[in-house]
Amino acid sequence: xxxxxxxxxxxxxxxxxxxxxxxxxxxxxxxxxxxxxxxxxxxxxxxxxxxxxxxxxxxxxxxxxxxxxxxxxxxxxxxxxxxxxxxxxxxxxxxxxxxxxxxxxxxxxxxxxxxxxxxxxxxxxxxxxxxxxxxxxxxxxxxxxxxxxxxxxxxxxxxxxxxxxxxxxxxxxxxxxxxxxxxxxxxxxxxxxxxxxxxxxxxxxxxxxxxxxxxxxxxxxxxxxxxxxxxxxxxxxxxxxxxxxxxxxxxxxxxxxxxxxxxxxxxxxxxxxxxxxxxxxxxxxxxxxxxxxxxxxxxxxxxxxxxxxxxxxxxxxxxxxxxxxxxxxxxxxxxx
Amino acid sequence: xxxxxxxxxxxxxxxxxxxxxxxxxxxxxxxxxxxxxxxxxxxxxxxxxxxxxxxxxxxxxxxxxxxxxxxxxxxxxxxxxxxxxxxxxxxxxxxxxxxxxxxxxxxxxxxxxxxxxxxxxxxxxxxxxxxxxxxxxxxxxxxxxxxxxxxxxxxxxxxxxxxxxxxxxxxxxxxxxxxxxxxxxxxxxxxxxxxxxxxxxxxxxxxxxxxxxxxxxxxxxxxxxxxxxxxxxxxxxxxxxxxxxxxxxxxxxxxxxxxxxxxxxxxxxxxxxxxxxxxxxxxxxxxxxxxxxxxxxxxxxxxxxxxxxxxxxxxxxxxxxxxxxxxxxxxxxxxx
Numbered sequence: 001x002x003x004x005x006x007x008x009x010x011x012x013x014x015x016x017x018x019x020x021x022x023x024x025x026x027x028x029x030x031x032x033x034x035x036x037x038x039x040x041x042x043x044x045x046x047x048x049x050x051x052x053x054x055x056x057x058x059x060x061x062x063x064x065x066x067x068x069x070x071x072x073x074x075x076x077x078x079x080x081x082x083x084x085x086x087x088x089x090x091x092x093x094x095x096x097x098x099x100x101x102x103x104x105x106x107x108x109x110x111x112x113x114x115x116x117x118x119x120x121x122x123x124x125x126x127x128x129x130x131x132x133x134x135x136x137x138x139x140x141x142x143x144x145x146x147x148x149x150x151x152x153x154x155x156x157x158x159x160x161x162x163x164x165x166x167x168x169x170x171x172x173x174x175x176x177x178x179x180x181x182x183x184x185x186x187x188x189x190x191x192x193x194x195x196x197x198x199x200x201x202x203x204x205x206x207x208x209x210x211x212x213x214x215x216x217x218x219x220x221x222x223x224x225x226x227x228x229x230x231x232x233x234x235x236x237x238x239x240x241x242x243x244x245x246x247x248x249x250x251x252x253x254x255x256x257x258x259x260x261x262x263x264x265x266x267x268x269x270x271x272x273x274x275x276x277x278x279x280x281x282x283x284x285x286x287x288x289x290x291x292x293x294x295x296x297x298x299x300x301x302x303x304x305x306x307x308x309x310x311x312x313x314x315x316x317x318x319x320x321x322x323x324x325x326x327x328x329x330x331x332x333x334x335x336x
Numbered sequence: 337x338x339x340x341x342x343x344x345x346x347x348x349x350x351x352x353x354x355x356x357x358x359x360x361x362x363x364x365x366x367x368x369x370x371x372x373x374x375x376x377x378x379x380x381x382x383x384x385x386x387x388x389x390x391x392x393x394x395x396x397x398x399x400x401x402x403x404x405x406x407x408x409x410x411x412x413x414x415x416x417x418x419x420x421x422x423x424x425x426x427x428x429x430x431x432x433x434x435x436x437x438x439x440x441x442x443x444x445x446x447x448x449x450x451x452x453x454x455x456x457x458x459x460x461x462x463x464x465x466x467x468x469x470x471x472x473x474x475x476x477x478x479x480x481x482x483x484x485x486x487x488x489x490x491x492x493x494x495x496x497x498x499x500x501x502x503x504x505x506x507x508x509x510x511x512x513x514x515x516x517x518x519x520x521x522x523x524x525x526x527x528x529x530x531x532x533x534x535x536x537x538x539x540x541x542x543x544x545x546x547x548x549x550x551x552x553x554x555x556x557x558x559x560x561x562x563x564x565x566x567x568x569x570x571x572x573x574x575x576x577x578x579x580x581x582x583x584x585x586x587x588x589x590x591x592x593x594x595x596x597x598x599x600x601x602x603x604x605x606x607x608x609x610x611x612x613x614x615x616x617x618x619x620x621x622x623x624x625x626x627x628x629x630x631x632x633x634x635x636x637x638x639x640x641x642x643x644x645x646x647x648x649x650x651x652x653x654x655x656x657x658x659x660x661x662x663x664x665x666x667x668x669x670x671x672x
Binding site for chain 2: 049050053054058061062064067070088091093094096097101102104106107109111127128130132133300304307308311326330334336
């Protein structure tokens with residue numbers, strides 16, 4: 001993969017939505033961190049707080065979620081080299097300016113075909129202008145910083161199709177190619193089973209494994225994971241064991257193979273498996289990682305310095321692109 | 337009127353759309369200039385170039401239209417005192433940020449009831465997202481700079497109703513009153529007859545009296561105004577004489593009364609009336625006014641200095657409002 005992605009600019013947007021849990025890690029943060037560590041490749045992380053705002057109900061602090069998300073990404077190993085970037089969406093009004101320039105060249109018909117809009121119409125719930133037009137802001141997110149590769153889960157393929165459509169109309173309309181056409185990096189997005197052993201892990205179901213809770217709390221949640229009535233001695237099918245499925249979503253291959261074998265051999269009870277899951281969890285999210293996360297949250301000065309450096313770079317890229325567009329659109333009178 | 341408008345902040349937006357003609361002056365520029373001259377009252381002029389961009393076809397240079405419009409407004413007497421303001425819309429991304437904050441609290445149903453949208457749907461022409469959502473940008477225009485009075489023609493009453501609706505939803509949604517509720521100053525918007533004597537004056541009909549053309553060209557256009565076959569001696573009905581109607585739209589009361597009497601008395605031919613119209617036109621738009629306009633266009637340095645001063649003020653007002661909203665929306669993480 002490394003060779004294929006050489007000299008790419010990859011953009012990942014993540015919506016800050018409250019306390020982070022294992023589902024967030026597996027779906028968004030883990031791949032982002034992996035990308036950031038590949039040399040000769042620029043990885044941009046957009047913390048999409050304007051999209052958090054578009055939610056129907058906001059049950060969390062957006063500003064706190066922003067700092068938690070960025071602290072987590074860094075504590076978990078995002079490579080803060082100069083060629084990468086971390087950008088807070090709402091610090092870039094250029095995104096909305098680009099949205100407006102896109103808006104001239106796209107028709108409402110396109111937006112009426114978007115999944116989220118259709119779903120709301122079917123449910124007979126009113127649609128806000130932010131929900132209706134969010135594919136346009138998303139297209140601006142994806143393109144403004146000049147990214148040419150976007151990791152997407154299969155359920156997000158439409159976003160990128162929309163971005164391509166919008167970008168084509170826009171380039172045709174202004175008669176100039178301003179942005180590279182972004183390509184998808186399709187990703188497996190495994191569904192993480194919640195701690196109830198039944199539903200997908202999600203805050204609304206209250207069945208999450210929080211990433212940075214106290215070890216005691218983590219241990220308690222893991223100990224309470226539901227199991228069937230198999231005895232310790234009986235062999236067990238790993239793929240039917242929720243403990244194993246949780247481990248598999250984040251742990252090293254060694255640990256995963258180890259538990260898989262033990263479960264199949266028997267003489268390995270659910271209690272043992274839970275203990276091993278807890279150790280693996282602590283290895284990934286505990287110790288130095290948790291300490292760094294809590295430090296960054298408590299003393300955000302390091303974060304501020306890093307973010308300011310990245311923000312300067314983000315604004316340079318954004319301003320240069322907007323300037324190029326303004327020239328094409330003849331919007332250049334008396335710029336100061 | 338002066339007493340009624342004391343300590344008001346009045347905002348007038350004008351769309352730059354190519355060379356200015358008498359219709360533009362009477363409809364927008366003349367009242368704007370009058371407002372600017374009232375003491376103890378702040379008059380803000382928003383040069384709405386983003387709205388020019390939203391037109392289906394752009395047949396003029398936007399940047400040149402911006403500088404022509406501002407030069408005209410100043411040459412014609414806009415009072416450039418400190419408490420007034422001239423703001424170029426596209427220099428304020430805060431307007432689009434406000435648009436986005438509004439967008440969370442308004443539903444597409446509201447926008448589907450707008451006149452321009454309905455007209456396009458009836459004509460079966462595709463509607464761009466800019467056309468669909470322009471009432472939201474207009475609401476941002478009207479409110480961002482804290483204006484509490486907005487001069488509107490009767491055909492624009494819906495804009496202000498939309499702004500009130502949007503503002504109410506927004507204030508309710510964020511639980512705070514950020515902006516004053518703007519009130520309309522209803523204005524007569526007399527329809528200016530074109531030089532063909534038949535249709536409304538408009539660029540698309542090519543029947544305009546341009547404000548700052550060469551005197552010879554103006555004289556030629558005025559001499560070609562259509563008339564009926566009445567002889568010089570016959571008395572004439574001023575209100576059926578297009579020459580008089582044009583004069584009435586811009587000239588001083590004295591001149592208007594004078595021509596009205598002469599026409600009714602008779603022994604005053606169309607040639608005389610045309611001559612008088614030309615003199616009146618030159619008195620208002622020629623001489624020092626035309627000279628100043630041409631100078632400002634040719635050497636825009638004076639304009640730059642003035643606009644920069646106003647821009648600083650505009651950004652102060654806009655940033656303060658946006659900051660207040662960001663606090664209410666909990667969008668305050670790591671602001672630099």
